[in-house]
């Protein structure tokens with residue numbers, strides 16, 4: 187258990203494409219456990235491995251009920267449209283309105299390599315898209331229609 191440092195948008199690591207996970211071993215579990223501690227401390231909704239400097243296709247999402255561990259995700263379905271406020275732990279204090287699918291379904295592997303599907307709408311769908319983008323070296327600003335001004339952030 188350890189808190190890892192979350193890199194910010196000036197770090198070029200965030201713009202690189204992550205490699206698939208091929209070994210489901212102690213090292214991966216340590217990474218995921220550390221990411222969970224890091225996400226909890228940062229009070230965020232999602233965190234991707236590149237944000238802690240590891241270029242592997244891993245992210246976690248806190249759905250409110252549980253933290254879902256997602257490895258080697260692939261989209262199975264994307265439906266609808268939503269526009270809402272989005273931010274990123276790697277871009278502290280910055281928020282913008284993004285356009286995303288309102289529903290997504292992914293296929294992924296768990297920490298033991300077992301395949302599962304995970305889906306969600308609204309915030310969860312947005313979060314899945316946001317975290318998956320990190321694995322392809324994309325930060326949310328690419329999808330921003332309009333950045334929020336500081337005086338729009340209250341409430």
Ligand code: NI
Pocket residue numbers: 273274275276316317320326
């Ligand atoms: Ni992010």
